[in-house]
Amino acid sequence: MFNFYNQFAIDMTRRTKRALKENDILDAAERIFASQGYSNAKMENIGKEAGVSKATVYFYFESKENLYMAIAFRAMTMLNNMMYDAVHESKSKSGLDSVLQLMETYFEFGSKYPLYTEAMLDYMTWIRSTSSGTDEAKLTEALKDSLYFKKAQDIHNIPVSLVVQEIKRGLRDQSIKNNNSPEMLYLTAWGSVLGYLKLVNLAGKKQSLHKIPTGDLKNYIVKVLHHGLTTVI
Amino acid sequence: MFNFYNQFAIDMTRRTKRALKENDILDAAERIFASQGYSNAKMENIGKEAGVSKATVYFYFESKENLYMAIAFRAMTMLNNMMYDAVHESKSKSGLDSVLQLMETYFEFGSKYPLYTEAMLDYMTWIRSTSSGTDEAKLTEALKDSLYFKKAQDIHNIPVSLVVQEIKRGLRDQSIKNNNSPEMLYLTAWGSVLGYLKLVNLAGKKQSLHKIPTGDLKNYIVKVLHHGLTTVI
Amino acid sequence: MFNFYNQFAIDMTRRTKRALKENDILDAAERIFASQGYSNAKMENIGKEAGVSKATVYFYFESKENLYMAIAFRAMTMLNNMMYDAVHESKSKSGLDSVLQLMETYFEFGSKYPLYTEAMLDYMTWIRSTSSGTDEAKLTEALKDSLYFKKAQDIHNIPVSLVVQEIKRGLRDQSIKNNNSPEMLYLTAWGSVLGYLKLVNLAGKKQSLHKIPTGDLKNYIVKVLHHGLTTVI
């Protein structure tokens, strides 16, 4: 018979099932986007990779752009969580330690999920057309309708806020000594990550560039950034 | 009537004419690629921008990929010249000053010609598929036949060599104090430039990010790199 | 427990329920078809408009074509009823008056239910492929199976019959003076309605064409038709 609880259970199952399949498709999409880039990726192949038809991909995500934005949203959620965790774990440590931890987190995120970084950057490029009338590129209808594009807008500022907040804490507890604005330090750090990722991408599977292992490179960069935070320059 | 010199003159004219038109098309292509990216750029529009037909573009450059590689080649030539000049001008200065000058050159190059930087990076990504069997992406037939792709391979290592050479000079004259390998320092610097450019790209016409003008950001990054070269960390 | 009457009652309920839901869906379908046309209408939207799922629409009507034919059938039923009523009310009047009343009825039907008129016309176009081997367009499988398509065939000639019958009565009672065949007069009248509806459609919400209100136009057309019936031309 019908009863509330049963109905509820069915609903949960359905939602769960849907979420699971959405996840499967998203996973497949990530693989395809990662290996071929956004432009070269084909919806057909994403479907195949997920073991469903192209139309099913459209059933779950309404457009290629929305699908990509779903990945960008995943990326942001992931990054935010990693950063919240980092801040939480560094609660009892100095502001400097926390910021360094956040940097490590950034590198880890970027290295582990290069596609996520790219998707986030693309998201930011795309949103530029929204926020300012100065840029000529027009948003497509599909992007305007994209649910995930909208969802992303609610959370895309969390990383800056966190880093800036921890830098301020470091300045207060004097573990950080730097007369530049927290935002400047944030951008420097983030720029370092982005540059590093480009190089890692160039290194490819070889994992080294001009005989330098990318891991060593990262460590050196972090060291330089650390230095930058603790020195008045 | 016919004589050798005359023929030669005609040839020169022909060559010159051809070179001039090639240049016009390349200029047009740069504008289109810069404003729309490689994938979104259309051969038709490049032709229009150059005031010639699409077919003419194909007459001078055999494929879209080759055209793009011609730009990458231009980019490398330009960068190499700028770096040769920088080194030449710093001949009488210390190694450190020379390296700093090279960094400034890099930033200048990247800021002035963002497309060139991108084209060079794409070149490097594309060449990876050539040099190593480990990467799955296959080079297209067009790229394999690309004259400019081949020409680029002869000169693409000059920047590293120059920077490394000047770093070594700086170590010798003790203006640079750093126990890391010159290649590591090179990569750090280059990575910084690449990251900076991404941020500049994100900033768009606004020219600032989180209220920080991109110019200030660049200055700060150079300062940090300078510090990194003169400190044992 | 089980008994015939009870079972009958349950059956009635079931039938009633089914009929009610069918009606809801049909109503929704009318709204969608009316505002977007047959080709642009989507089964999904019809379902949404009716508050049910697309699959439910298919449960009650087996295909888009059958659904549309159900509307055509509704249209014919409606028109027939309106015409029966008109004839009934004009029973004591002259044949001319009855025919004029029927014309008014036609205009009223067409103006109030433009979709019905269109659906009837489409039905007639579609049926042509059935009745004659001379037309190349083939009926789809769905149309061949359409229950409503078949039902419509039983009643689609009623309007002509009624009008012709009343015209004959008018000729007999000499209120109509016209040496042309009743069918000719019928077609003229019907053609006038169809043309008028096209114009009304073109007028759109403006309700006027070249400054002429569509209402005035209708009145004039009726006047001309009236004249045509009472004059030997």
Next chain:
Amino acid sequence: MFNFYNQFAIDMTRRTKRALKENDILDAAERIFASQGYSNAKMENIGKEAGVSKATVYFYFESKENLYMAIAFRAMTMLNNMMYDAVHESKSKSGLDSVLQLMETYFEFGSKYPLYTEAMLDYMTWIRSTSSGTDEAKLTEALKDSLYFKKAQDIHNIPVSLVVQEIKRGLRDQSIKNNNSPEMLYLTAWGSVLGYLKLVNLAGKKQSLHKIPTGDLKNYIVKVLHHGLTTVI
């Protein structure tokens, strides 16, 4: 050698060739649209019918909508020419005769080129969205860019003007006696044509409806209209 005249000749040839092919494609498109309707017609098939590829159709006409508007434009040009001719030929006759001739022209046009009539009507429906903000349907980008859609706007009022002008002439020379506005008479006539065409369409290849040959029907309608023009009702 190059010379102006030669170049001119070449240009003429090119233009002629292009015009010829455009015509071929347009002819093919007419056949397809006529037999299947706008929605059911496929660009692929239009290409096949014209003996070219789908892409070639797009080379000459930029979109399906523009292609259809090209036909609407052809239709208007044709109708306008026919009407100009009719007016010209009736110059020495009475206004009434001229108007009757114009009506005959309308019927001839509609009967000979039913697709043209339909295309013109569709054009008028589409343009409604342009001219008034009251209609909700939005014009597609393709329609907005349609060259032929724009061209049509320059000439779509010619028929009304001509008919109205000749009716006025008829009123002046007293061959027409009717107290209604010329626009009303125009609409009545045009509506009659549209209605007649619907019926002809229903008749199909059979060319008769309820045993009435469509030709007879047309004659009767013209007679009624004639009567309407010369009688005060």
Next chain:
DNA sequence: CATGAATGAGGCTTCATTCAT
């Protein structure tokens, strides 16, 4: 040399219809 013309090979998206639960 230059170009108008032509096209093959897709790519994104839509939708009527079916099916498992």
Next chain:
DNA sequence: GATGAATGAAGCCTCATTCAT
């Protein structure tokens, strides 16, 4: 009965590339 999910079969349009003149 009802529906969420799934899909095959198109359809419109694009574009790098080729070729005849």
